[in-house]
Amino acid sequence: MGIPMMQMARVGAYVLRQRIAGVKRYPLVLMLEPLFRCNLACAGCGKIDYPDKILNQRISVADSIAAIEECGAPVVVIAGGEPLLHKELPEIVTQALARGKYVTVCTNALLLEKKLAQYKPHPRFNWSIHLDGDPEMHDRSVCQKGVYDRAVAALKAAKDAGFRVNINCTLFDGADPTRVAAFLDETNRLGVEGVTISPGYAYERAPDQKHFLNRTRTKQLFRDIFAKGKTAKGNGSKAWGFYQSSLFLDFLAGNQSYHCTPWGNPTRTVFGWQRPCYLLGEGYAATFKELMESTDWDKYGVGNYEKCADCMVHSGFEASAVTDALNHPLKMLKIAITGVRTDQPMAPDIALDKQRPAEFVFSRHVESKLAEIDAGETRAKQRVSAN
Numbered sequence: 396m397g398i399p400m401m402q403m404a405r406v407g408a409y410v411l412r413q414r415i416a417g418v419k420r421y422p423l424v425l426m427l428e429p430l431f432r433c434n435l436a437c438a439g440c441g442k443i444d445y446p447d448k449i450l451n452q453r454i455s456v457a458d459s460i461a462a463i464e465e466c467g468a469p470v471v472v473i474a475g476g477e478p479l480l481h482k483e484l485p486e487i488v489t490q491a492l493a494r495g496k497y498v499t500v501c502t503n504a505l506l507l508e509k510k511l512a513q514y515k516p517h518p519r520f521n522w523s524i525h526l527d528g529d530p531e532m533h534d535r536s537v538c539q540k541g542v543y544d545r546a547v548a549a550l551k552a553a554k555d556a557g558f559r560v561n562i563n564c565t566l567f568d569g570a571d572p573t574r575v576a577a578f579l580d581e582t583n584r585l586g587v588e589g590v591t592i593s594p595g596y597a598y599e600r601a602p603d604q605k606h607f608l609n610r611t612r613t614k615q616l617f618r619d620i621f622a623k624g625k626t627a628k629g630n631g632s633k634a635w636g637f638y639q640s641s642l643f644l645d646f647l648a649g650n651q652s653y654h655c656t657p658w659g660n661p662t663r664t665v666f667g668w669q670r671p672c673y674l675l676g677e678g679y680a681a682t683f684k685e686l687m688e689s690t691d692w693d694k695y696g697v698g699n700y701e702k703c704a705d706c707m708v709h710s711g712f713e714a715s716a717v718t719d720a721l722n723h724p725l726k727m728l729k730i731a732i733t734g735v736r737t738d739q740p741m742a743p744d745i746a747l748d749k750q751r752p753a754e755f756v757f758s759r760h761v762e763s764k765l766a767e768i769d770a771g772e773t774r775a776k777q778r779v780s781a782n
Contacts, residue, residue, distance in 0.1 A: 398589065398638055402470075402497055402519075409469045410721060420687060422468040423714050426662040426673045429454040429487065433477040435503055437537045439567060439595050442476065445761065448768050450476075452665040459487045462663040463496065465683045470497045472523075472660075479506040485513040492517055499523045501563060503537065507549035516557040523561045523591065524550050528570070528578045536567070547585070554586060561638050563591040568608045570616060576623035579635040589638030593709045594647070596674045609705045610697075614649030614741055621648055622737040634734075639709060641730040643716035647707060649741035651719070655696045655706065659714025661686060666764055671695045673710040675702060677756055698745040701753040 406423065413421040431442050432450045454462075463471055471491050478484055479502050491498045499521040507522065514520070527536035530543040553560050562582055566575065582590050594613045608616065621644070624634030637644060645651050657672035667679035668686040675695065680686035696711075697703050703711075720727040 398640075399518075405497070406469050406717070407721070410717065414721075420658045420692070422466055422659060422661050423717060424470040424472055424660045424710075425463060425466045425468040426660050426710065427454070427459060427462060427471055427473045427487075428475055428662060428664040429459055429473065429478060429481045429484070431476040431665065432480050433475060433503075434480065434505055435477070435537050435539060435542070439536065439565070446765060449665065449761065449764055452764075452768070453481055453483075454663070454665055456483045456486050456490065459663075460490050460494075462668075462683070463491055463494065466661060466663070468496075468661070470499070472499045472501060474501040477503055477506070479510050488514060488520065492519055495519075497521075499561070501525065503542065504546040504549040505542065507546075508552050511549075511553060511556055511558075514558070516559070518559070521559045521561050521588065522550075522553050523563045524553075525565075526562050526578075526582075527565050527567075529574060529581070532570070532574065532578070536565070550585060550587070560587050561589050561591060562587050563593075565593055565595045566608070566616065567595045568612060572616060572619035572623055575620050579620075579624070583635060587636070589636045591638045591709060592647075594707050596706055596708045608707075610707060610744060613647065613705075613707050617644075617647040617735075618649065618737045621735045624734070639713060640716045640720055640727070641735070642720050642727050643709060643713050645730050645735050646712055646716055648735045648737060650736050650739075651716070652742040652744060653712050653715040653719070654698075654745065655703070655711035656714035656718065657692065657695055657711055658687060658690075659717075660710040666760060674706065674708060676760060677754065679760065694751070697750075698747055699750055701750050704747055704750060 410421075410423070430450075430453050431445050433440070433442070473484070473487065475481075478500055481487075484500070488498055488500065497519045498517075501523045502525065504522075504524045507524070524546055525537075526543065526546055527533045533543040533546070534540050550560055550562075562585075564578075579590065594608045594616075642651060646653055655672075660673050661683065662669040662673045663683075664676075664679075666676070667681055668683055669676050670678040670680060670686065670690050671692060672695070677695075680689065694700060695703055697706065
């Protein structure tokens with residue numbers, strides 16, 4: 396289980412090409428959000444409070460493929476919202492695969508069994524099913540009973556149909572390491588290709604603002620989880636199949652001190668290219684080139700910006716871990732063999748004393764998008780009247 400060797404080799408070769416070409420900033424994963432609409436209302440979500448006119452927007456197949464080609468990242472992760480609500484998603488997946496991309500669709504799986512026949516298994520295609528722990532943990536996280544059982548049923552159906560299936564798991568404050576470890580044991584029994592695990596990000600608009608982890612609690616939580624695996628299996632994080640780099644897992648446990656790499660996972664949404672990253676919408680660019688060249692990257696990240704202070708999410712730091720792995724392959728190899736350390740002093744963290752205060756700009760972006768939608772509707776009505 397875990398990331399296939401061929402995928403690691405392809406991504407590694409891509410990174411080396413960028414380095415040889417002298418490219419300073421380059422994407423590893425395109426985060427494509429073709430819609431914000433969802434069929435759940437999770438308390439930790441920052442995308443469920445848009446007006447209906449925005450929730451009804453969709454990125455077309457043509458615009459999705461244009462984003463994939465313009466960005467050039469070897470991996471495409473399609474999220475949302477719930478992407479299975481997008482009627483043209485099968486065509487987006489098919490065309491992305493035809494361009495040689497590794498494609499993952501993140502889903503809560505409530506529609507997966509119904510939609511499964513619209514897709515074909517492919518060695519570069521993954522379903523990533525959202526499960527935030529055991530049945531009680533997950534159903535509490537998504538604010539609806541019975542979702543865990545439905546998601547697992549869909550997971551098994553996808554496996555039976557020959558698809559590659561991963562699990563993405565987000566942990567919040569109060570997570571019990573023993574229960575999380577037991578859940579990870581269960582993912583092994585489910586036979587998934589791997590698990591993507593990460594602490595939740597404190598979206599400023601999430602209904603529940605009480606249960607996000609700060610950095611200190613994040614590190615201790617993951618140390619306690621990996622220690623459970625070490626006790627049971629003898630080698631910590633290697634007790635489970637993670638769909639992540641070993642150095643990122645080591646970072647979660649407080650053994651690495653990384654600055655984030657926000658351009659590593661650029662995000663295309665119905666608003667445009669999101670600045671600066673998947674988690675923060677502080678502005679939008681019309682093109683990927685504009686995003687990369689006009690974003691003031693030094694304004695963001697832990698130590699630079701208050702909103703980033705507690706972030707340890709994979710979308711910001713996995714690319715940092717990949718860069719470290721290429722710079723220090725023996726360090727990566729050691730962790731891959733022995734597992735994550737859980738009982739030594741943690742690495743020094745980044746100081747926060749010079750970070751700039753948070754800016755709250757969400758309402759401005761919403762107003763701008765609504766004005767754009769209204770103008771488009773007015774033009775459409777005028778064309779109809781003219782005919």
